[in-house]
Amino acid sequence: MRRGLFVSSVVMEPRAAVREALARGERAALVTVTGLEGDPPSREGMALGVLESGATFGSLGCDGFDRSGAADGKRALRERIRLERAYDWDERSRIRVDVRPLAPGDAVPGQVDRPELLVIGSGPVARALLALGRVLGFRVRQVTLGTSSDDAPVDERIAVRDASEVGGLPVGRETYVVIAGHDREFSQEALRALLPSDAPYLGMMGSRRHTGHLLEELGAAGHSSASLARVHTPVGLDLGAQTPEEIALAALAHVVAVRRGRNGAPLA
Numbered sequence: 001m002r003r004g005l006f007v008s009s010v011v012m013e014p015r016a017a018v019r020e021a022l023a024r025g026e027r028a029a030l031v032t033v034t035g036l037e038g039d040p041p042s043r044e045g046m047a048l049g050v051l052e053s054g055a056t057f058g059s060l061g062c063d064g065f066d067r068s069g070a071a072d073g074k075r076a077l078r079e080r081i082r083l084e085r086a087y088d089w090d091e092r093s094r095i096r097v098d099v100r101p102l103a104p105g106d107a108v109p110g111q112v113d114r115p116e117l118l119v120i121g122s123g124p125v126a127r128a129l130l131a132l133g134r135v136l137g138f139r140v141r142q143v144t145l146g147t148s149s150d151d152a153p154v155d156e157r158i159a160v161r162d163a164s165e166v167g168g169l170p171v172g173r174e175t176y177v178v179i180a181g182h183d184r185e186f187s188q189e190a191l192r193a194l195l196p197s198d199a200p201y202l203g204m205m206g207s208r209r210h211t212g213h214l215l216e217e218l219g220a221a222g223h224s225s226a227s228l229a230r231v232h233t234p235v236g237l238d239l240g241a242q243t244p245e246e247i248a249l250a251a252l253a254h255v256v257a258v259r260r261g262r263n264g265a266p267l268a
Helices: 014-023 063-079 124-135 163-168 184-194 214-220 244-259
Strands: 028-037 047-051 056-058 083-088 094-102 116-120 139-145 156-160 175-179 201-204
Touching (some): 014 028, 014 056, 047 063, 063 083, 063 094, 116 124, 124 139, 156 163, 175 244, 184 201, 184 214, 201 244
Parallel strands (some): 116 139, 116 175, 139 156, 175 201
Antiparallel strands (some): 047 056, 083 094
């Protein structure tokens, strides 16, 4: 098995890609890791979406697994059969996968919502967040106080007149928020406006000197500890980030860790 990483030309969550294909009337197969033996470079639940058009999304852990998964996905679509397969990594390590063909109208198993990154603010860090968010497969939205000259590609750009309007934006359980503006008053009011939302991650840039008191104030205002556990300020993992791109990487690394239920510690 060739050792390396598989990179799709278009980044999207595999289950979301399959769901969108089915909605267009296209058939697709979902290849899901169901078991591990030994120590392969994979995890249970990893998935590869294989569309009838030949496009693939996601990964099973390495390019060799992905080639095998794509071939079996095409076979499942061609023969209209569900398969259970095993792919070897080495003499002692392999993965087991379920290969399920799906047709329009079928339900896609597992979490299918496409994650969304909501960036509040403008400037170099916001632009870096938007660009990296797209690379990671997030649907990206940007909210600015008034119009912005930022030209980073986004799925939606929204200009608000004040922070209270932020609380009226559609925000769900797969919306991850990073407040990256330099207007401290607007940033803190935007955070307060979003606390009642279902967003699982509310990150806000700022030094500990400027944000350290904020959680205490929010707790004193009656917000529960469970709600405040979603708030992360200063934002991001401790990478020693200095440039806007590094700060964006630190923030989105933390978002991914939270979304996957991890703590961001080094791999053992």
